[in-house]
Amino acid sequence: MPQPLLTLDFLDTAAPAAEATPSGEVRITAATRTGRQRKLYIESYGCQMNFSDSEIVSSILFDEGFDTTDDLANADLVLLNTCSIREKAEQTVRMRLKQINSHKKRKPGMLVGVLGCMAERLKSKFLEEEKIVDLVVGPDAYRDLPGLISQVDGGQKGVNVLLSREETYADITPVRLNSNGITAFISIMRGCDNMCSFCVVPFTRGRERSRDAHSIVQEAQALVAAGYKEVTLLGQNVDSYKWASADGTEFVNFAQLLERVALISPELRVRFSTSHPKDITDEVLHTMAKHDNICKYIHLPAQSGNTRVLALMNRTYDRPWYEERVQAIRRILGEDCAISTDMISGFCSETEEEHQDTLSLIDFAQYDMGYNFFYSERPGTLAARKLEDDIPLDVKKRRLQEVIDRQQIHARARYARMVGRVHQVLVEGPSKRSAEHLSGRNSQNQVVIFPKQNFKKGDYVNVLATSTTGAALLGEAV
Numbered sequence: 001m002p003q004p005l006l007t008l009d010f011l012d013t014a015a016p017a018a019e020a021t022p023s024g025e026v027r028i029t030a031a032t033r034t035g036r037q038r039k040l041y042i043e044s045y046g047c048q049m050n051f052s053d054s055e056i057v058s059s060i061l062f063d064e065g066f067d068t069t070d071d072l073a074n075a076d077l078v079l080l081n082t083c084s085i086r087e088k089a090e091q092t093v094r095m096r097l098k099q100i101n102s103h104k105k106r107k108p109g110m111l112v113g114v115l116g117c118m119a120e121r122l123k124s125k126f127l128e129e130e131k132i133v134d135l136v137v138g139p140d141a142y143r144d145l146p147g148l149i150s151q152v153d154g155g156q157k158g159v160n161v162l163l164s165r166e167e168t169y170a171d172i173t174p175v176r177l178n179s180n181g182i183t184a185f186i187s188i189m190r191g192c193d194n195m196c197s198f199c200v201v202p203f204t205r206g207r208e209r210s211r212d213a214h215s216i217v218q219e220a221q222a223l224v225a226a227g228y229k230e231v232t233l234l235g236q237n238v239d240s241y242k243w244a245s246a247d248g249t250e251f252v253n254f255a256q257l258l259e260r261v262a263l264i265s266p267e268l269r270v271r272f273s274t275s276h277p278k279d280i281t282d283e284v285l286h287t288m289a290k291h292d293n294i295c296k297y298i299h300l301p302a303q304s305g306n307t308r309v310l311a312l313m314n315r316t317y318d319r320p321w322y323e324e325r326v327q328a329i330r331r332i333l334g335e336d337c338a339i340s341t342d343m344i345s346g347f348c349s350e351t352e353e354e355h356q357d358t359l360s361l362i363d364f365a366q367y368d369m370g371y372n373f374f375y376s377e378r379p380g381t382l383a384a385r386k387l388e389d390d391i392p393l394d395v396k397k398r399r400l401q402e403v404i405d406r407q408q409i410h411a412r413a414r415y416a417r418m419v420g421r422v423h424q425v426l427v428e429g430p431s432k433r434s435a436e437h438l439s440g441r442n443s444q445n446q447v448v449i450f451p452k453q454n455f456k457k458g459d460y461v462n463v464l465a466t467s468t469t470g471a472a473l474l475g476e477a478v
Helices: 048-062 087-106 117-121 123-129 142-153 201-205 213-225 254-262 282-290 307-312 319-333 352-365 382-386 393-416
Strands: 005-007 025-028 038-045 066-068 077-082 111-116 135-137 158-160 183-187 230-234 242-244 251-253 269-273 297-299 338-345 369-374 422-430 437-441 447-451 460-468 473-477
Touching (some): 038 087, 048 066, 048 111, 048 142, 048 230, 077 117, 111 117, 117 123, 117 201, 135 142, 213 230, 213 254, 251 254, 254 269, 254 282, 282 319, 307 319, 307 352, 319 352, 338 352, 352 393, 369 393, 393 460, 422 447
Parallel strands (some): 077 111, 111 135, 135 158, 297 338, 338 369, 447 473
Antiparallel strands (some): 005 025, 025 038, 460 473
16 A cells, blocks of 8 residues: 655654654555445654554554545544654644644544544643544553544543553554555554653653563564565564563563564564663674574664763663674674664753764764754653753754764765675565666665566565665665
8 A cells, every 4th residue: 555654844864663763754544445434544643653553543443443544534533643752743743733623624523633642741732722632542542442432422522541551452453554565563562661851752651561472473473474574573662572471481581572573484574673772682682693584773772972961861871881782783793784873962961072972973883874853852851850951952953963964974884885785675665766666675774776677565686786875775686
Protein backbone atom coordinates (compact mmCIF):
# COMPACT_ATOMS: atom_id res chain seq x y z
CA MET A 1 0.00 0.00 0.00
CA PRO A 2 1.18 3.58 -0.51
CA GLN A 3 2.78 5.49 2.32
CA PRO A 4 1.64 9.11 2.10
CA LEU A 5 3.97 11.25 4.17
CA LEU A 6 3.58 14.90 5.11
CA THR A 7 6.94 16.48 5.87
CA LEU A 8 6.94 18.92 8.78
CA ASP A 9 9.08 21.96 9.41
CA PHE A 10 11.66 20.33 11.68
CA LEU A 11 15.36 21.13 11.61
CA ASP A 12 16.33 17.48 11.37
CA THR A 13 15.88 14.31 9.42
CA ALA A 14 13.32 11.61 10.14
CA ALA A 15 14.20 9.72 13.29
CA PRO A 16 14.27 5.94 13.68
CA ALA A 17 12.42 4.69 16.63
CA ALA A 18 12.21 5.37 20.01
CA GLU A 19 14.29 7.20 22.53
CA ALA A 20 11.75 9.99 22.48
CA THR A 21 12.99 11.43 19.24
CA PRO A 22 10.30 12.77 16.94
CA SER A 23 10.59 12.22 13.25
CA GLY A 24 9.95 14.95 10.72
CA GLU A 25 6.98 13.18 9.20
CA VAL A 26 3.34 12.36 9.67
CA ARG A 27 2.10 8.95 8.62
CA ILE A 28 -1.50 8.65 7.43
CA THR A 29 -3.46 5.42 7.48
CA ALA A 30 -3.96 3.61 4.23
CA ALA A 31 -7.44 2.42 3.32
CA THR A 32 -8.83 -1.04 4.11
CA ARG A 33 -12.15 -1.85 2.51
CA THR A 34 -13.95 -4.89 3.91
CA GLY A 35 -17.46 -3.46 3.94
CA ARG A 36 -17.55 -2.24 7.52
CA GLN A 37 -19.94 0.61 8.10
CA ARG A 38 -17.72 3.09 9.98
CA LYS A 39 -14.43 4.52 8.73
CA LEU A 40 -11.35 5.26 10.83
CA TYR A 41 -8.69 7.80 9.82
CA ILE A 42 -5.43 8.01 11.80
CA GLU A 43 -2.51 10.41 11.52
CA SER A 44 0.57 9.31 13.46
CA TYR A 45 3.15 11.85 14.60
CA GLY A 46 6.60 11.32 16.07
CA CYS A 47 8.63 8.18 16.65
CA GLN A 48 8.13 4.73 15.17
CA MET A 49 6.64 3.62 18.48
CA ASN A 50 3.67 5.85 17.72
CA PHE A 51 3.32 4.32 14.26
CA SER A 52 3.36 0.89 15.87
CA ASP A 53 0.72 1.97 18.40
CA SER A 54 -1.53 3.13 15.56
CA GLU A 55 -1.41 -0.40 14.17
CA ILE A 56 -2.59 -1.71 17.56
CA VAL A 57 -5.41 0.86 17.66
CA SER A 58 -6.51 -0.09 14.14
CA SER A 59 -6.58 -3.74 15.13
CA ILE A 60 -8.77 -3.03 18.18
CA LEU A 61 -11.18 -0.90 16.17
CA PHE A 62 -11.23 -3.28 13.20
CA ASP A 63 -12.74 -5.84 15.55
CA GLU A 64 -15.32 -3.21 16.53
CA GLY A 65 -16.51 -2.67 12.96
CA PHE A 66 -14.17 0.00 11.59
CA ASP A 67 -12.42 -0.03 8.24
CA THR A 68 -9.62 2.48 7.72
CA THR A 69 -9.61 5.28 5.19
CA ASP A 70 -6.90 7.56 3.83
CA ASP A 71 -9.48 10.26 3.01
CA LEU A 72 -10.25 12.52 5.95
CA ALA A 73 -13.55 13.65 4.40
CA ASN A 74 -14.86 10.06 4.46
CA ALA A 75 -13.98 9.41 8.10
CA ASP A 76 -16.47 8.77 10.87
CA LEU A 77 -13.68 8.70 13.46
CA VAL A 78 -10.50 10.79 13.21
CA LEU A 79 -7.61 10.00 15.57
CA LEU A 80 -4.35 11.92 15.88
CA ASN A 81 -1.64 9.81 17.53
CA THR A 82 0.55 12.52 19.00
CA CYS A 83 4.09 13.32 20.10
CA SER A 84 5.03 15.56 23.04
CA ILE A 85 8.78 15.52 22.69
CA ARG A 86 9.16 18.97 21.15
CA GLU A 87 7.02 22.08 21.31
CA LYS A 88 7.00 22.17 17.51
CA ALA A 89 5.30 18.77 17.37
CA GLU A 90 2.57 19.91 19.75
CA GLN A 91 2.01 23.11 17.78
CA THR A 92 1.64 21.05 14.61
CA VAL A 93 -1.08 18.89 16.18
CA ARG A 94 -2.96 21.95 17.45
CA MET A 95 -2.88 23.46 13.96
CA ARG A 96 -4.06 20.16 12.50
CA LEU A 97 -7.00 20.04 14.93
CA LYS A 98 -8.11 23.45 13.70
CA GLN A 99 -7.99 22.20 10.11
CA ILE A 100 -10.00 19.11 11.03
CA ASN A 101 -12.64 21.34 12.60
CA SER A 102 -13.77 22.46 9.12
CA HIS A 103 -14.40 18.82 8.16
CA LYS A 104 -16.27 18.19 11.40
CA LYS A 105 -18.56 21.16 10.71
CA ARG A 106 -19.47 19.67 7.34
CA LYS A 107 -19.96 16.22 8.87
CA PRO A 108 -21.51 16.71 12.33
CA GLY A 109 -21.41 13.00 13.17
CA MET A 110 -17.63 12.86 12.84
CA LEU A 111 -15.79 12.00 16.07
CA VAL A 112 -12.32 13.37 16.74
CA GLY A 113 -9.84 11.98 19.24
CA VAL A 114 -6.30 12.61 20.43
CA LEU A 115 -4.16 9.60 21.32
CA GLY A 116 -0.70 9.12 22.73
CA CYS A 117 1.71 11.36 24.57
CA MET A 118 -0.09 14.70 24.11
CA ALA A 119 -3.34 13.09 25.23
CA GLU A 120 -1.86 12.11 28.57
CA ARG A 121 -0.04 15.41 29.10
CA LEU A 122 -2.68 17.87 27.92
CA LYS A 123 -5.97 16.11 28.61
CA SER A 124 -7.66 19.00 30.39
CA LYS A 125 -6.59 21.58 27.82
CA PHE A 126 -7.88 19.46 24.96
CA LEU A 127 -11.26 18.98 26.59
CA GLU A 128 -11.65 22.59 27.74
CA GLU A 129 -9.98 24.57 24.96
CA GLU A 130 -10.21 22.35 21.89
CA LYS A 131 -13.96 21.92 21.63
CA ILE A 132 -13.43 19.76 18.56
CA VAL A 133 -11.98 16.88 20.62
CA ASP A 134 -14.41 14.14 21.68
CA LEU A 135 -11.90 11.52 22.81
CA VAL A 136 -8.67 11.80 24.79
CA VAL A 137 -6.91 8.44 25.18
CA GLY A 138 -3.47 7.77 26.64
CA PRO A 139 -1.04 5.15 25.29
CA ASP A 140 -2.00 2.51 27.88
CA ALA A 141 -5.77 2.83 27.38
CA TYR A 142 -6.30 1.74 23.78
CA ARG A 143 -8.25 -1.36 24.82
CA ASP A 144 -10.82 1.02 26.27
CA LEU A 145 -11.44 2.74 22.93
CA PRO A 146 -14.64 0.80 22.03
CA GLY A 147 -16.23 1.77 25.35
CA LEU A 148 -15.09 5.37 25.08
CA ILE A 149 -16.49 5.63 21.56
CA SER A 150 -19.82 4.32 22.87
CA GLN A 151 -19.74 7.03 25.53
CA VAL A 152 -19.19 9.68 22.89
CA ASP A 153 -21.95 8.21 20.73
CA GLY A 154 -24.17 8.68 23.78
CA GLY A 155 -23.31 12.35 24.07
CA GLN A 156 -20.47 12.26 26.61
CA LYS A 157 -16.75 12.93 26.33
CA GLY A 158 -14.51 9.86 26.28
CA VAL A 159 -11.41 10.15 28.45
CA ASN A 160 -8.90 7.59 29.73
CA VAL A 161 -5.28 8.59 30.23
CA LEU A 162 -4.42 6.23 33.09
CA LEU A 163 -0.96 4.72 32.85
CA SER A 164 -0.41 1.03 33.48
CA ARG A 165 2.37 -1.06 34.98
CA GLU A 166 1.28 -4.17 33.07
CA GLU A 167 -0.14 -3.24 29.65
CA THR A 168 1.99 -4.42 26.70
CA TYR A 169 -0.75 -5.29 24.14
CA ALA A 170 1.07 -8.60 23.71
CA ASP A 171 -2.08 -10.47 22.65
CA ILE A 172 -3.14 -7.99 19.93
CA THR A 173 -2.08 -8.66 16.36
CA PRO A 174 -1.44 -5.24 14.80
CA VAL A 175 -3.10 -4.22 11.54
CA ARG A 176 -0.12 -3.37 9.34
CA LEU A 177 -0.88 0.17 8.20
CA ASN A 178 0.74 1.51 5.03
CA SER A 179 2.72 -1.71 4.91
CA ASN A 180 4.98 -2.51 1.99
CA GLY A 181 4.51 -6.16 2.94
CA ILE A 182 8.25 -6.48 3.48
CA THR A 183 9.18 -4.62 6.67
CA ALA A 184 7.32 -4.41 9.97
CA PHE A 185 7.73 -3.14 13.53
CA ILE A 186 7.35 -5.29 16.62
CA SER A 187 6.97 -3.51 19.95
CA ILE A 188 8.88 -5.50 22.58
CA MET A 189 8.39 -3.20 25.57
CA ARG A 190 6.62 -0.05 26.66
CA GLY A 191 7.44 2.92 28.88
CA CYS A 192 10.77 4.10 30.22
CA ASP A 193 12.52 4.13 33.58
CA ASN A 194 15.29 6.51 32.51
CA MET A 195 14.50 9.92 33.94
CA CYS A 196 16.45 12.05 31.47
CA SER A 197 15.88 15.62 32.60
CA PHE A 198 14.77 16.86 29.16
CA CYS A 199 12.32 14.05 28.38
CA VAL A 200 8.56 13.67 28.98
CA VAL A 201 8.31 10.01 27.97
CA PRO A 202 8.37 8.53 31.52
CA PHE A 203 5.45 10.83 32.36
CA THR A 204 3.45 10.22 29.18
CA ARG A 205 4.17 6.49 28.62
CA GLY A 206 4.71 5.29 32.17
CA ARG A 207 7.12 2.83 33.71
CA GLU A 208 9.06 0.28 31.73
CA ARG A 209 7.58 -3.18 31.14
CA SER A 210 8.59 -5.93 28.75
CA ARG A 211 6.41 -8.16 26.59
CA ASP A 212 6.29 -11.92 26.94
CA ALA A 213 9.22 -13.21 24.86
CA HIS A 214 7.09 -16.00 23.37
CA SER A 215 4.50 -13.53 22.07
CA ILE A 216 7.25 -11.53 20.35
CA VAL A 217 8.69 -14.61 18.65
CA GLN A 218 5.19 -15.72 17.61
CA GLU A 219 4.48 -12.30 16.08
CA ALA A 220 7.75 -12.45 14.13
CA GLN A 221 6.97 -16.00 12.97
CA ALA A 222 3.56 -14.89 11.74
CA LEU A 223 5.15 -12.04 9.80
CA VAL A 224 7.59 -14.43 8.13
CA ALA A 225 4.70 -16.75 7.22
CA ALA A 226 2.94 -13.73 5.66
CA GLY A 227 5.98 -12.98 3.49
CA TYR A 228 7.70 -10.25 5.50
CA LYS A 229 11.48 -10.13 5.23
CA GLU A 230 12.49 -7.66 7.95
CA VAL A 231 11.37 -6.80 11.48
CA THR A 232 12.46 -3.96 13.75
CA LEU A 233 12.21 -4.61 17.48
CA LEU A 234 11.04 -1.40 19.16
CA GLY A 235 11.45 -0.03 22.66
CA GLN A 236 12.36 3.23 24.35
CA ASN A 237 15.43 1.35 25.58
CA VAL A 238 15.61 -2.14 24.10
CA ASP A 239 18.78 -3.03 26.00
CA SER A 240 16.88 -3.01 29.29
CA TYR A 241 14.37 -5.59 27.99
CA LYS A 242 13.92 -8.32 30.59
CA TRP A 243 11.15 -10.87 30.87
CA ALA A 244 10.62 -13.73 33.30
CA SER A 245 8.01 -16.45 33.13
CA ALA A 246 5.34 -16.50 35.82
CA ASP A 247 6.80 -19.63 37.40
CA GLY A 248 10.30 -18.15 37.46
CA THR A 249 11.82 -20.92 35.36
CA GLU A 250 12.63 -18.77 32.32
CA PHE A 251 14.42 -15.44 32.03
CA VAL A 252 15.13 -13.63 28.76
CA ASN A 253 17.29 -10.54 28.32
CA PHE A 254 17.58 -8.51 25.14
CA ALA A 255 20.56 -10.38 23.70
CA GLN A 256 18.69 -13.67 24.13
CA LEU A 257 15.49 -12.25 22.62
CA LEU A 258 17.46 -10.90 19.67
CA GLU A 259 18.91 -14.35 19.04
CA ARG A 260 15.51 -16.05 19.29
CA VAL A 261 14.10 -13.75 16.62
CA ALA A 262 17.17 -14.12 14.40
CA LEU A 263 16.87 -17.93 14.54
CA ILE A 264 13.33 -17.88 13.12
CA SER A 265 14.71 -17.76 9.59
CA PRO A 266 18.00 -16.84 7.93
CA GLU A 267 15.85 -14.97 5.39
CA LEU A 268 14.51 -12.64 8.08
CA ARG A 269 16.47 -9.47 8.69
CA VAL A 270 16.35 -8.20 12.26
CA ARG A 271 16.83 -4.58 13.34
CA PHE A 272 16.22 -2.86 16.68
CA SER A 273 15.92 0.59 18.19
CA THR A 274 16.71 2.30 20.48
CA SER A 275 19.83 1.42 22.51
CA HIS A 276 20.80 3.37 25.62
CA PRO A 277 24.57 3.90 26.00
CA LYS A 278 24.44 2.96 29.68
CA ASP A 279 22.83 -0.41 28.97
CA ILE A 280 24.10 -1.80 25.67
CA THR A 281 26.23 -4.82 26.51
CA ASP A 282 29.00 -6.77 24.86
CA GLU A 283 26.60 -9.75 24.92
CA VAL A 284 24.28 -7.88 22.53
CA LEU A 285 27.22 -6.97 20.29
CA HIS A 286 28.50 -10.55 20.19
CA THR A 287 24.98 -11.78 19.36
CA MET A 288 24.89 -9.33 16.46
CA ALA A 289 28.27 -10.56 15.27
CA LYS A 290 27.16 -14.19 15.51
CA HIS A 291 24.13 -13.84 13.21
CA ASP A 292 24.47 -12.46 9.69
CA ASN A 293 20.77 -11.62 9.53
CA ILE A 294 20.97 -9.19 12.47
CA CYS A 295 21.66 -5.89 10.73
CA LYS A 296 24.89 -4.14 11.57
CA TYR A 297 23.35 -0.85 12.59
CA ILE A 298 22.96 0.62 16.08
CA HIS A 299 21.13 3.79 17.07
CA LEU A 300 23.11 4.99 20.12
CA PRO A 301 21.91 8.47 21.18
CA ALA A 302 24.62 10.56 22.81
CA GLN A 303 22.60 13.80 23.27
CA SER A 304 25.80 15.72 24.13
CA GLY A 305 29.54 15.29 23.91
CA ASN A 306 30.26 16.99 27.23
CA THR A 307 30.29 15.18 30.57
CA ARG A 308 28.91 18.10 32.62
CA VAL A 309 25.99 18.56 30.23
CA LEU A 310 25.34 14.80 30.23
CA ALA A 311 25.09 14.94 34.04
CA LEU A 312 22.60 17.82 33.81
CA MET A 313 20.63 15.72 31.34
CA ASN A 314 20.71 12.83 33.85
CA ARG A 315 22.00 10.48 31.17
CA THR A 316 23.89 8.46 33.84
CA TYR A 317 27.04 8.02 31.73
CA ASP A 318 29.93 10.31 30.94
CA ARG A 319 31.81 10.93 27.74
CA PRO A 320 34.54 8.32 28.38
CA TRP A 321 31.85 5.67 28.94
CA TYR A 322 30.15 6.58 25.67
CA GLU A 323 33.44 6.54 23.77
CA GLU A 324 34.23 3.08 25.19
CA ARG A 325 30.87 1.78 23.91
CA VAL A 326 31.63 3.13 20.45
CA GLN A 327 35.03 1.46 20.56
CA ALA A 328 33.40 -1.82 21.64
CA ILE A 329 31.05 -1.66 18.65
CA ARG A 330 33.96 -1.11 16.30
CA ARG A 331 36.02 -3.85 17.96
CA ILE A 332 33.34 -6.54 18.03
CA LEU A 333 31.35 -5.70 14.89
CA GLY A 334 34.02 -4.03 12.79
CA GLU A 335 34.44 -0.59 11.29
CA ASP A 336 31.58 -1.12 8.85
CA CYS A 337 28.91 -1.30 11.56
CA ALA A 338 26.78 1.82 11.21
CA ILE A 339 26.11 4.00 14.23
CA SER A 340 23.60 6.82 14.42
CA THR A 341 22.93 9.29 17.21
CA ASP A 342 20.68 12.00 18.61
CA MET A 343 22.17 15.34 19.63
CA ILE A 344 20.53 18.22 21.50
CA SER A 345 22.04 21.65 20.91
CA GLY A 346 21.69 24.50 23.37
CA PHE A 347 20.73 22.54 26.49
CA CYS A 348 20.48 24.55 29.69
CA SER A 349 23.72 26.43 30.50
CA GLU A 350 25.68 24.77 27.66
CA THR A 351 28.79 26.83 26.97
CA GLU A 352 30.47 27.36 23.65
CA GLU A 353 33.31 25.07 24.74
CA GLU A 354 30.83 22.34 25.67
CA HIS A 355 29.18 22.70 22.28
CA GLN A 356 32.61 22.15 20.75
CA ASP A 357 32.82 18.91 22.75
CA THR A 358 29.70 17.71 20.95
CA LEU A 359 31.32 18.47 17.61
CA SER A 360 34.46 16.60 18.65
CA LEU A 361 32.40 13.57 19.73
CA ILE A 362 30.85 13.52 16.24
CA ASP A 363 34.40 13.45 14.86
CA PHE A 364 35.35 10.65 17.25
CA ALA A 365 32.36 8.41 16.54
CA GLN A 366 32.08 9.20 12.81
CA TYR A 367 28.34 8.62 12.81
CA ASP A 368 26.60 7.33 9.72
CA MET A 369 23.44 9.27 10.57
CA GLY A 370 22.37 11.90 13.06
CA TYR A 371 19.00 13.07 14.33
CA ASN A 372 19.64 16.52 15.65
CA PHE A 373 17.51 19.06 17.51
CA PHE A 374 17.84 22.23 19.51
CA TYR A 375 16.62 22.07 23.10
CA SER A 376 12.91 22.58 23.61
CA GLU A 377 11.78 22.81 27.24
CA ARG A 378 8.96 20.40 28.05
CA PRO A 379 6.64 21.23 30.97
CA GLY A 380 6.80 18.77 33.83
CA THR A 381 10.31 17.53 33.17
CA LEU A 382 13.15 17.80 35.67
CA ALA A 383 14.91 20.34 33.45
CA ALA A 384 11.80 22.55 33.32
CA ARG A 385 11.50 22.43 37.12
CA LYS A 386 15.17 22.75 38.08
CA LEU A 387 17.13 24.29 35.19
CA GLU A 388 16.96 27.59 33.35
CA ASP A 389 16.44 27.46 29.60
CA ASP A 390 19.01 30.20 29.17
CA ILE A 391 20.47 29.71 25.70
CA PRO A 392 19.05 32.25 23.19
CA LEU A 393 17.13 30.73 20.31
CA ASP A 394 19.48 32.16 17.68
CA VAL A 395 22.44 30.54 19.47
CA LYS A 396 20.59 27.21 19.68
CA LYS A 397 19.86 27.30 15.97
CA ARG A 398 23.42 28.27 15.06
CA ARG A 399 24.86 25.45 17.18
CA LEU A 400 22.35 23.00 15.71
CA GLN A 401 23.37 23.96 12.19
CA GLU A 402 27.02 23.42 13.09
CA VAL A 403 26.15 19.95 14.43
CA ILE A 404 24.21 19.13 11.24
CA ASP A 405 27.04 20.39 9.03
CA ARG A 406 29.66 18.37 10.94
CA GLN A 407 27.50 15.25 10.89
CA GLN A 408 26.92 15.52 7.14
CA ILE A 409 30.67 15.48 6.55
CA HIS A 410 30.95 12.10 8.26
CA ALA A 411 27.75 10.73 6.73
CA ARG A 412 29.06 11.47 3.23
CA ALA A 413 32.39 9.86 4.13
CA ARG A 414 30.68 6.75 5.50
CA TYR A 415 28.68 6.39 2.29
CA ALA A 416 31.81 7.00 0.18
CA ARG A 417 33.72 4.17 1.91
CA MET A 418 31.00 1.75 0.79
CA VAL A 419 31.52 2.52 -2.91
CA GLY A 420 33.25 -0.32 -4.76
CA ARG A 421 31.76 -2.99 -2.48
CA VAL A 422 28.97 -5.51 -3.02
CA HIS A 423 26.01 -5.06 -0.70
CA GLN A 424 23.11 -7.40 0.01
CA VAL A 425 20.07 -5.19 -0.49
CA LEU A 426 16.50 -5.97 0.56
CA VAL A 427 14.28 -4.40 -2.09
CA GLU A 428 11.54 -2.29 -0.52
CA GLY A 429 10.02 -0.88 -3.70
CA PRO A 430 10.59 1.43 -6.65
CA SER A 431 12.89 4.41 -6.35
CA LYS A 432 11.06 7.66 -5.62
CA ARG A 433 12.67 9.27 -8.65
CA SER A 434 12.46 6.55 -11.27
CA ALA A 435 10.11 3.64 -11.88
CA GLU A 436 12.99 1.95 -13.73
CA HIS A 437 15.03 1.74 -10.53
CA LEU A 438 14.49 -0.10 -7.25
CA SER A 439 15.33 1.08 -3.75
CA GLY A 440 16.29 -0.90 -0.70
CA ARG A 441 18.68 -0.86 2.23
CA ASN A 442 21.83 -2.71 3.11
CA SER A 443 22.66 -4.10 6.54
CA GLN A 444 23.98 -0.69 7.61
CA ASN A 445 20.58 0.91 6.90
CA GLN A 446 21.99 2.83 3.94
CA VAL A 447 19.70 3.40 0.97
CA VAL A 448 20.83 1.62 -2.21
CA ILE A 449 19.33 2.36 -5.65
CA PHE A 450 19.88 0.21 -8.74
CA PRO A 451 18.24 -0.62 -12.12
CA LYS A 452 15.06 -2.65 -11.82
CA GLN A 453 15.76 -5.41 -14.38
CA ASN A 454 13.67 -8.43 -13.34
CA PHE A 455 13.93 -7.91 -9.58
CA LYS A 456 10.93 -7.14 -7.40
CA LYS A 457 9.96 -5.96 -3.94
CA GLY A 458 11.06 -8.42 -1.27
CA ASP A 459 14.03 -9.82 -3.21
CA TYR A 460 17.50 -9.93 -1.76
CA VAL A 461 19.85 -8.56 -4.42
CA ASN A 462 23.64 -8.30 -4.43
CA VAL A 463 24.46 -4.80 -5.65
CA LEU A 464 27.87 -3.40 -6.51
CA ALA A 465 27.92 0.22 -5.33
CA THR A 466 29.47 2.33 -8.08
CA SER A 467 28.84 5.83 -6.71
CA THR A 468 27.09 7.79 -3.98
CA THR A 469 24.95 10.90 -3.79
CA GLY A 470 26.03 11.39 -0.20
CA ALA A 471 22.61 10.20 0.98
CA ALA A 472 22.32 6.97 -1.03
CA LEU A 473 24.44 4.42 -2.83
CA LEU A 474 23.96 3.91 -6.58
CA GLY A 475 24.91 0.63 -8.17
CA GLU A 476 24.33 -2.36 -10.39
CA ALA A 477 23.09 -5.85 -9.54
CA VAL A 478 25.82 -8.48 -9.77
